[in-house]
Amino acid sequence: MQENGQCAIYDIDFQLVSMKARDGKEYTIYGVPDMAPDDFRTRSPEFPEADFMMFHTLIKDFAAFDAGDKVLKVEDLPTDKYKAILLGDIHVHKYMRKDDCLVGYPGSTELCSRNESVEKFVSLITLEDSGRITLDSLPLKLNKPIIAED
Numbered sequence: 001m002q003e004n005g006q007c008a009i010y011d012i013d014f015q016l017v018s019m020k021a022r023d024g025k026e027y028t029i030y031g032v033p034d035m036a037p038d039d040f041r042t043r044s045p046e047f048p049e050a051d052f053m054m055f056h057t058l059i060k061d062f063a064a065f066d067a068g069d070k071v072l073k074v075e076d077l078p079t080d081k082y083k084a085i086l087l088g089d090i091h092v093h094k095y096m097r098k099d100d101c102l103v104g105y106p107g108s109t110e111l112c113s114r115n116e117s118v119e120k121f122v123s124l125i126t127l128e129d130s131g132r133i134t135l136d137s138l139p140l141k142l143n144k145p146i147i148a149e150d
Contacts, residue, residue, distance in 0.1 A: 014070050027127065029122045032081075034089065037072045049081045051127060056088045062105055063090060064083055064115075074098050083133050084125060093121045102133045109140060117147060 012031030019027050028050035032040070034057050047053070058068045061074045077085050079101035087105045091112055095104030106123040108116065124136040 012054070016050055029054060037070055037076070039077060040072060042146060044078045047078060051083050053082045054086045054088070055085060058089050059087060061096070062092055062094050066094065074103055077102065077103060083127060083131065091116050093119070093137065102135060110144070111142060111146060114148070118142060
């Protein structure tokens with residue numbers, strides 16, 4: 001926010017950014033916007049290595065609905081370049097590992113649609129000195145009542 005005024009959203013599409021942690025360690029993040037699966041497959045070999053990749057897209061392995069055949073799968077992601085690939089688009093809280101890379105969605109912090117789980121979490125992802133990634137899912141309490149009507 002110091003660099004971007006009062007806006008807490010910073011666009012890092014196709015940018016490699018470095019962030020310093022409280023302990024002084026530097027971490028790199030590469031940002032990828034939503035893009036067509038074929039474009040992603042073509043461009044991803046050129047993406048730089050980083051600690052984390054953030055990518056707004058639908059990955060079929062995480063969808064609880066029929067996503068069709070033209071979407072990306074975990075096997076399409078460049079897991080050899082990152083310690084974690086952090087995804088956004090669907091509101092599911094789910095992670096898996098491919099090779100040594102953590103891949104997944106944090107989910108939403110509030111109920112946004114009827115078919116979502118009412119269980120919400122904050123993902124605490126830690127990059128240990130050994131290079132291993134750990135994940136803690138901290139439950140969030142919903143502040144609004146839920147009334148389901150048919």
